[in-house]
Amino acid sequence: MKQTLQQVFHSGKFIVGFVIFMALLLLVIIYPLFIKDAPLAIIAQGSFFPPGTYVNIYDSINTTDIYTLNLQDAAANRISSKLSNDDREAMKEWLIGDGVPADQIDTSDTASLLDLWEKNYDPQKNIPGMIFAQKRYYQRLNDSVQGILSTEGEILAALNPETGTLEQIGTVNQSDYVNIDQVANVRVLPLGTDNFGRDVLTELVKAIEVSLEIGFVAGIVATLIGLTLGLLSGYIGGWVDDMIMFVTNLFTVIPSFVLLVLISFSIGQEQRGAVTIAIVIGLTSWVWTTRAVRSQVISLRNRDHVNLSKIAGHSIFHIILNDILPYIASYVVMALILQISSAILAEASLSILGLGPKTSVVPTLGLMMNWAMIYQAEILGKWWAYFPVIVAIALITFSMNLMNTGLDQVFNPALRD
Amino acid sequence: MADKISSCLKGEGLTKIFGVGRRKTLAVDHVDFDFCEGKIVSIVGESGSGKTTLAKMLLGLIKPTEGEIYFQGKKRDISSQKKRREYWKNIQAIFQDPYSSFNIFNKIDAVLLDCIKMRDGKKLTNEQKVAMMAEACSFVNLKFDELTNKYPFELSGGQMQRLMIARIFILKPKVLLADEPTSMIDACSRATILDMLMKLRDEIGMTIVFITHDIGLAYYVSDTVYIMEHGRIIESGSADEVILHPKEAYTQRLISDVPKIHEEWDLSTVQYSVS
Numbered sequence: 001m002k003q004t005l006q007q008v009f010h011s012g013k014f015i016v017g018f019v020i021f022m023a024l025l026l027l028v029i030i031y032p033l034f035i036k037d038a039p040l041a042i043i044a045q046g047s048f049f050p051p052g053t054y055v056n057i058y059d060s061i062n063t064t065d066i067y068t069l070n071l072q073d074a075a076a077n078r079i080s081s082k083l084s085n086d087d088r089e090a091m092k093e094w095l096i097g098d099g100v101p102a103d104q105i106d107t108s109d110t111a112s113l114l115d116l117w118e119k120n121y122d123p124q125k126n127i128p129g130m131i132f133a134q135k136r137y138y139q140r141l142n143d144s145v146q147g148i149l150s151t152e153g154e155i156l157a158a159l160n161p162e163t164g165t166l167e168q169i170g171t172v173n174q175s176d177y178v179n180i181d182q183v184a185n186v187r188v189l190p191l192g193t194d195n196f197g198r199d200v201l202t203e204l205v206k207a208i209e210v211s212l213e214i215g216f217v218a219g220i221v222a223t224l225i226g227l228t229l230g231l232l233s234g235y236i237g238g239w240v241d242d243m244i245m246f247v248t249n250l251f252t253v254i255p256s257f258v259l260l261v262l263i264s265f266s267i268g269q270e271q272r273g274a275v276t277i278a279i280v281i282g283l284t285s286w287v288w289t290t291r292a293v294r295s296q297v298i299s300l301r302n303r304d305h306v307n308l309s310k311i312a313g314h315s316i317f318h319i320i321l322n323d324i325l326p327y328i329a330s331y332v333v334m335a336l337i338l339q340i341s342s343a344i345l346a347e348a349s350l351s352i353l354g355l356g357p358k359t360s361v362v363p364t365l366g367l368m369m370n371w372a373m374i375y376q377a378e379i380l381g382k383w384w385a386y387f388p389v390i391v392a393i394a395l396i397t398f399s400m401n402l403m404n405t406g407l408d409q410v411f412n413p414a415l416r417d
Numbered sequence: 418m419a420d421k422i423s424s425c426l427k428g429e430g431l432t433k434i435f436g437v438g439r440r441k442t443l444a445v446d447h448v449d450f451d452f453c454e455g456k457i458v459s460i461v462g463e464s465g466s467g468k469t470t471l472a473k474m475l476l477g478l479i480k481p482t483e484g485e486i487y488f489q490g491k492k493r494d495i496s497s498q499k500k501r502r503e504y505w506k507n508i509q510a511i512f513q514d515p516y517s518s519f520n521i522f523n524k525i526d527a528v529l530l531d532c533i534k535m536r537d538g539k540k541l542t543n544e545q546k547v548a549m550m551a552e553a554c555s556f557v558n559l560k561f562d563e564l565t566n567k568y569p570f571e572l573s574g575g576q577m578q579r580l581m582i583a584r585i586f587i588l589k590p591k592v593l594l595a596d597e598p599t600s601m602i603d604a605c606s607r608a609t610i611l612d613m614l615m616k617l618r619d620e621i622g623m624t625i626v627f628i629t630h631d632i633g634l635a636y637y638v639s640d641t642v643y644i645m646e647h648g649r650i651i652e653s654g655s656a657d658e659v660i661l662h663p664k665e666a667y668t669q670r671l672i673s674d675v676p677k678i679h680e681e682w683d684l685s686t687v688q689y690s691v692s
Contacts, residue, residue, distance in 0.1 A: 304512040305520045307478055311510055313502035313535050326522040 007410045014406025020399035024392070028209040037199065039206035039363055044197030047375065048382040051192040056185035060178050061156065067177045074174070079148050080110040087141060091117055094138055097127035117145065192384040194368070195375035200384055207363040208392055211344050214278040214364065218343035221282025223336045226289025231320050233290070234297025241294075248290050256284040260346060264355040274357045274364065277350065281343045289335050296328045330411040334404050341400035348393055365393050424490060425454040425624045426475065426508075426592055431484035433470050444470040446648035447484070452592070452641075457618055457625045459635035459656070461671060462645035468628045471645070472594045475626070476510055477501060489591070506535065509590040513597040515577035519569035525580065526565055529553065532587040553583040557613055575606030582613050592624045593617065599634065611638050633675040636660045644668050
């Protein structure tokens with residue numbers, strides 16, 4: 001036993017799979033200890049806020065300590081963040097029309113571009129082929145460039161309740177800074193928010209947890225059914241075997257996914273909890289485990305050690321538990337791992353069709369995909385709403401398949417590299 | 418001599434057919450035999466002649482298609498698990514391949530304790546059980562202290578086969594079916610195993626059915642010899658009678674197939690009488 005475990009942990013594939021899986025499991029366990037928000041709490045007004053750090057503006061203005069920093073690149077950063085790519089391209093176009101050689105204009109270098117603009121732009125000048133609307137556009141662009149270049153601060157004013165007039169209460173200079181630690185409200189949203197304004201990362205962690213749960217429940221249900229039927233049918237043989245194989249073959253012929261869809265549909269939206277879906281998935285995917293276990297048991301039941309156990313007077317159940325089960329245990333563990341990963345995929349497929357667990361209770365990986373799809377995240381380019389989910393599904397199944405291959409190599413020496 | 422000996426295991430018209438229709442194979446074909454108590458009986462034949470199938474029918478592991486088996490004069494009844502347990506207290510087996518005969522997940526102690534439990538129930542104290550296991554191990558020249566807490570696969574093939582005999586020593590069945598117990602073992606251990614089988618017969622009075630393809634070994638250990646060909650018993654009688662004066666051509670061929678090394682034994686005379 002100890003030796004087998006040692007061998008298992010010497011298999012590179014198994015270790016990689018195990019590490020990935022453990023990392024996901026640790027994330028699921030540790031993350032909720034620090035972020036205690038409800039996974040489905042709607043925190044944002046509006047949908048699909050991009051990933052990033054969100055600093056409260058009101059709190060930043062009202063912090064007691066204002067620091068003055070004279071940073072060389074502050075102005076340049078400010079200007080470059082305000083000058084969009086379209087504006088830069090338009091400026092380049094005007095400059096080329098004015099006769100500046102194209103190779104001298106570098107749109108990515110904000111300082112030199114603005115220098116050229118300052119030197120050459122003249123609102124009165126007529127560029128051949130330019131219509132009036134374009135000319136107005138360049139005048140507006142120039143105004144905003146001048147605004148960007150201004151070094152004045154902003155005035156803070158408050159409404160006087162008695163007179164109804166605005167009174168200056170302070171100024172914010174361009175060189176004013178606050179320490180982010182002193183701002184009361186800062187929220188990091190590493191994966192932004194989804195269509196309902198919920199934190200995608202918190203939701204994703206909960207979804208991984210629920211999906212793993214569904215996978216385990218479905219995998220265990222499927223493996224238990226498959227194992228029991230396979231053992232009975234393989235060991236007892238005769239009419240028991242015929243009966244079980246008849247039912248098994250029936251289930252093999254009917255595509256299990258169609259069955260799954262039909263059952264989920266007939267259960268109804270309100271009754272579909274995560275566990276219900278898991279059991280339904282388990283009930284439709286035991287077929288191949290049964291067939292595989294049966295064939296393994298048939299090859300085992302005529303071995304000498306089984307015969308020896310028989311003539312030692314042991315009962316059928318004693319023989320199955322002690323002389324058959326340990327020999328196929330490694331296979332069953334591998335089958336279980338595959339069942340878990342395929343159950344997670346089955347849940348995702350079901351949820352994408354809208355037949356997954358009831359929404360608004362818990363998120364699952366499939367439900368997150370479903371929401372992203374319904375709200376057209378992929379068309380709007382809101383990658384953070386669906387890409388992390390895809391990565392999570394891929395990592396789970398990849399790690400489980402790696403572990404399965406690793407175990408296969410340990411238990412089946414013919415497959416070792 | 419014959420008057421004293423009572424019949425122990427008797428078969429009448431035993432037949433086993435595998436498969437149905439065109440793929441039907443006749444493994445054992447209307448075999449009659451009568452094994453006497455306290456003797457070593459050899460069943461000799463090539464591979465595929467139905468020896469092992471016959472042994473499995475005698476053990477009750479497979480059902481005969483036709484025919485009856487009588488144990489100690491009475492018709493064998495193994496219809497329920499309880500009756501089978503009783504039957505298996507009296508008839509035990511050693512299998513061909515010692516490496517696959519043990520459940521690799523059970524320790525040696527567990528294997529032997531199982532036998533003690535089967536023989537005496539649960540009424541023994543732990544000391545008595547250990548003493549019994551130690552006795553059984555010393556009977557087969559193994560040291561129990563060295564074996565305890567080990568797994569069968571940590572032993573050599575010869576040691577494993579001796580452990581099987583230790584099982585038999587604890588169980589003390591009336592009949593032992595030894596299905597080619599020496600074919601997977603090196604030549605040095607072979608003689609030890611055979612000597613132990615003879616010791617079981619001499620000390621406990623066990624009937625031993627020795628199944629082999631090697632007529633030299635059969636002559637070495639047995640009192641009575643049955644020759645099997647294609648599922649039928651074609652010749653039987655005392656060892657001297659069958660092997661020194663074979664009547665059937667098949668028996669003569671089996672004898673001539675024995676490797677030369679056996680000529681050093683008593684078989685040297687046989688070679689001349691045959692040719």
